[in-house]
Amino acid sequence: MPVPALRLPSWVWVTGLTAGAIVAVGFLALEADNGVHPHPTAAASPKPAASPKQSVTPEAPPSTPGLPEKSGTGRRIVYSLSADRVWLVDADDRSRRTFTVWPGTVDPAPGTYTISVRTPATTGSDGVAVEHVVYFTVTSGINIAFSNAVDGSSPPPAPAGTQTGGIRLHKEDGAALWAFGATETRVRVVE
Structure with a gap:
């Protein structure tokens, strides 16, 4: 006589499969915890290990250009025409930012000039909205001033024959120069 097949309710199957999955996940988690844990920067930039007799010296930071010769003394803004570079210099003659x-x-x-007018925002002679405008001289009837574009863009090349006196800065540098250069602050222009 045939023996009837034993049927298990579906909840028994689901419970058994769930318990098996939990055991498998727990085992994998335990194995992962016991595995190798690389240092976050080890893969990005492996460094040689130092031996007891040898030390590893840190890499030197990129050098920044020093102040040009004959750039004056005391608190001032130095603008180099040949380097297209500006330095913000403290009263102790140390460059604060370049x-x-x-x-x-x-x-x-x-x-040597002094800042005569400061304008929070206007439109530059090239038609670009600018901010942090710091005027310090006039040359051939053209106002010469530091400023940065409101949108942070660099100026496009001026069309041939156009005269512009704006010295355009990166947005964060414009904000720094604005904070540093109050009215009557000296501006030293050097070759």
Whole structure:
């Protein structure tokens, strides 16, 4: 006589499969915890291990250009025409910040000037909305000033024959120069 097949209810199957999955996940988690744990920067930049007699020296930070010769003394803004670079210099003659700029088509003559007018925002002679405008001289009837584009863009090349006196800065550098350069702050322009 045939023996009837034993049927298990579905909940028994589901419970058994769930318990098996939990055991498998627990086992895998335990194995992962006992595995190798690389240091986050080890894969990005492996460094040689130092021996007891040898030390590893840190890499030198990129050098920044020093102040040009004959750039004056005391608290001032130094603008180098040949390097297209500005330095913000504290009263103790230490450079606080330096950055490159995009000069206009009209350069100021080398010499010492003072900031005469500050304008929070306006439209530049190239039609671009600018902010942090710091005027310090006039050359051939063209106002010479530091500023940055409101949208942070670099100026497009000026059309041939156009005279622009704006010395355009990166947005964060414009904010730094604005904070540093109050009215009557000296600006030293050097070759």
